[in-house]
Amino acid sequence: MQNNDSTVQAQSTFALRDESTNERMEVPLSLLDLIKYEYEKEKIKAAMEVDTTNDDELPPVHRDTSFIGEHDIQVPANPFLTKAQVTELHASIKAAQERWGISYKDAAHRLYLQKMAQVQVEMAEVERLKAMMARCRQLINETIRRHSGRAGST
Numbered sequence: 001m002q003n004n005d006s007t008v009q010a011q012s013t014f015a016l017r018d019e020s021t022n023e024r025m026e027v028p029l030s031l032l033d034l035i036k037y038e039y040e041k042e043k044i045k046a047a048m049e050v051d052t053t054n055d056d057e058l059p060p061v062h063r064d065t066s067f068i069g070e071h072d073i074q075v076p077a078n079p080f081l082t083k084a085q086v087t088e089l090h091a092s093i094k095a096a097q098e099r100w101g102i103s104y105k106d107a108a109h110r111l112y113l114q115k116m117a118q119v120q121v122e123m124a125e126v127e128r129l130k131a132m133m134a135r136c137r138q139l140i141n142e143t144i145r146r147h148s149g150r151a152g153s154t
Contacts (some may be wrong), residue, residue, distance in 0.1 A: 041095035045087055 013026040027035070081089075089111070097107040 037095055037099060040098060041091045044094045044098075045091040048087060048091065 013028055015024055015026060017024050092111055093104060093107045096102070096110060097104055100107070100110075102110075
């Protein structure tokens with residue numbers, strides 16, 4: 001039985017070797033696509049050879065900002081994106097474009113939708129945390145009230 005478990009584990013992971021330390025790492029196969037995508041993105045960023053040492057904000061776009069839907073996302077970004085952030089976005093779009101064989105516009109739209117989904121998940125998490133904090137405060141106040149009532153009666 002143990003032999004079958006190790007066979008299943010071997011099929012669900014692949015081995016990587018860190019060249020600097022020569023250490024072997026087992027990585028789940030489910031991460032393979034993500035690793036390939038990130039690798040392609042980094043190759044594109046390196047090929048662009050953008051100097052981000054002077055990473056000041058880019059010059060402002062001369063148009064009014066507007067908010068998207070119910071979220072506090074401003075178009076254009078406020079504060080404006082840095083050269084490194086623009087390079088990161090462009091590399092992500094180019095990598096997605098090459099990976100799926102789609103147009104730059106479609107790749108940018110997919111990236112946008114992915115980021116919006118991430119924002120919605122994060123906002124829902126913030127709301128859950130706020131509710132949990134309110135409940136904790138309520139429980140603490142109830143506990144204090146109960147114990148202060150007992151202390152006064154004895």
